[in-house]
Amino acid sequence: MSAEKATGAALKVEGLTAGYGAGSQVLHGLDLTVASGEICAVLGPNGAGKTTLLRALSGVVRGRGTAELDGTSLLGRAPEEVARRGVAHVPEGRGTFTALSVEDNLRVGAYIRRDTAGVTAALDRVYGYFPVLAERRRQTAGSLSGGEQQMLAIGRALMLAPRLLLLDEPSLGLSPIITRELFRIVKAINKEERTTVVVVEQNAHLALETASRAHVLEAGRFVLSGGSAQIRADGQVAQAYLGYGI
Amino acid sequence: MSGFFQQVVLGLGSGAIYASLALALVLIYRFTDIVNFAQGELAMFSTYIAWQLTAAGVPFWLALPITLAVSFLGGVLIERLVIRPFEGGPELTVVIVTVGLFVFVNALAGLIWSFLVKSVPSPFPDGALDVGGVNISLQTLGTLGVVAAVMGLLFLLFQKTKIGLAMRAVANDPASARLVGIRVGRVLALGWGLSATVGAISGILVAPVLFLDPNLMGGVLVYAFAAATLGGFDSPVGAVVGGLIVGVAETLSGAYVDAIGSDLKIGVPLAIIVVVLLVRPRGLFGHAVVERV
């Protein structure tokens, strides 16, 4: 990890299974390759295992199989150790530190970094992406609106200088306008920071616009994979799996 | 009237001691949602270490940092060895475990140092200031000063340092703290170590007043519980304010309410606990109590 900007890393997942205790396996052997600096969307209906996939990658739930980030194995490590290897997970429901100020949230996001100058620069960049956070830097995170909290959660993840950014349903509970703005920023971040992004979304339309590749997950298995344009063109097929058009 | 203020000053003096033990309780509660019933006993044990060192000829101001360091390590070790397996488990289990720790540490001190009462010299000089007819002993002033200093240092730690920021993050949301790479286990151990250190200070402050024996902190713990309950179990400021209020309430009611006298004084903190829990369970400064289902 360089002092200034980290660059994205390639994610290679093979035969990933995960679940919650015996008899409740959610993922049944997923293969997924995300190129460095790519945005990859994972689509699928509720309960397909999208959240579990991200949780397994970040160590929140235990995954089996292989998942490597530029050759470094991610599985079998605690979440804090995965984070220290450059994976920033923005969980569903955002997971901001509600009792801490906006700025403290961002600073704690850079907890594992030792380069003070880099952290200050990263803080400025996050405020650049999300000016509203700069305005509210002294407020507690709990007092922010839903959209602002989501921005804070993404901003906090950026502070880690991640090589891989995992976004879980960033549109959840947000208005379409704010969601669109958020995805625009995610795209900008991906372009400028060269961060690899895996985004899990119900809003397939927006996700496909943002991502270069997409995978459709159903009942713990990928049923459709390909370039975003291809998936979109294959709208008929997707509709069959997703239950809604793209 | 000066008699009244005299009682208030006395109450603040003992209140500061309650505040320091309450602070120790709150430190652990904030991080782990655990009320450490053994907190007082750990403080008592630390006090014995200080006593042992001074009895062996170590000057007090050298014995103090050694004791605090040992207490810190002890707190870390207890978290790692005894508490860690139960974190996140049912509250009932954790309460029972800290009660077990209470019984064990109390008996261990008795085994090592016997149950005979020992007298401990005060770190503060004798004498008193006269402020408008109210006698303020240097002991009281010193105690208040130490507690203020502890409070100030904790404030600096939490607000101005990186590890303090991480500790606040863990207290707020351990799961999210892991996602930013904070090693939560280490922070929790650190919290227990800090708490044991603050508790040690309260033991060392109270020992010259009450004399040292393995049951030194049993009574103080009840007052500290009252202080923490009144202030709010998750609020360090609340612990200090609560401690001072409990101390003043105790001396005033002992002095002015005949029915209470000295033998039923313990009823004052107990009444405070019960009333606060029934009227305002989160205390004066605490955050809303969320029911775990």
Add this chain to the structure above:
Amino acid sequence: MKSTSETAERETATEAVPAATARVLPPWARWVLLALAAAAVLYAPFYFAPFRVFQLTLVLVYAVVLLGLNLLVGYSGQISLGHGAFFAVGAYGTAILMRDGDIPYLLTLPIAAAVTFVLGLAFGVPALRLRGLYLALVTLSMAIFLPPLLKRFPELTGGSQGLSVEQPASPAWTGLAEDQWLYYVSLAVAVVAFVLVRNLLRSRAGRALLAVRENEAAAEVMGVRPSFYKTLAFAWSAMLAGVGGAVSTWVIGYVAPDSFTVVLSINLLAGLVIGGLASLSGAVYGAFFVMFVSSVAQDISGAAPGIASGLLIIAVMLIAPTGVAGLVRRLTAAARRRLAKE
């Protein structure tokens, strides 16, 4: 951690409603074993010296108290660090009635039971509003406050000296010594208490309690009113402690504030945990522990019992959260499997 405790709870929950486990022994053999055990219990006062009989009687007394505490802690998931206080109320109430009232001693038992039941009810209502941890604090407060309160009213309680009462004499027709008679009386009380609690746990109310402990919200959805059953558990539990207290006054013939300090409450909780939470037989194992710790503490007044019980509590929670009862269950199950193989 959560998962291990959950399995532990499930294990104990099945014990409350005995499952049809594979029985290797034929029914008649079980009856023979049971009869042998009963005979041993009945013959004990003739076999042991009076002091041992006295100790066994105390075990029966503590078993009744622990049955009650188990109802509260083990089965309804509430914490009490102050059950010694209800025990003390039963003991003192009986002592005062036996001293002042001209009533047969056996009548003091239902009175003590009624008084502590009402007290428990009165306590159970505010307890509902408290999270487990705070309930622990309040009950602890109660246990701490009781001894100074008892000392405060010497006309009634005899102050710190306590009260001596004339112990119930053994009826002439029995031909029993006093300690033997008291043993059988305590045994009768304990057996009745066991049968009552067992039936209670198998009743609708018992199943409701378990449901509330496992998941209060879910129980509520199923139409169980958690508050009602939790309060009731508190009342029953206090009542059994009071009954134990009453019998202890008959057995010991003496009450003093220092017998009812917070140490007693903690010993009771320790006994319960070590014996086995949410298990009927656990109350008996725990009662041996409480008796042992209390008597050893009197004998040598040293640190040994504290160190032992402190370590035991932590070790049991760590290694065997179902206590001695759970261990015994596992051992017998293993023995059965072995027998079945042969």
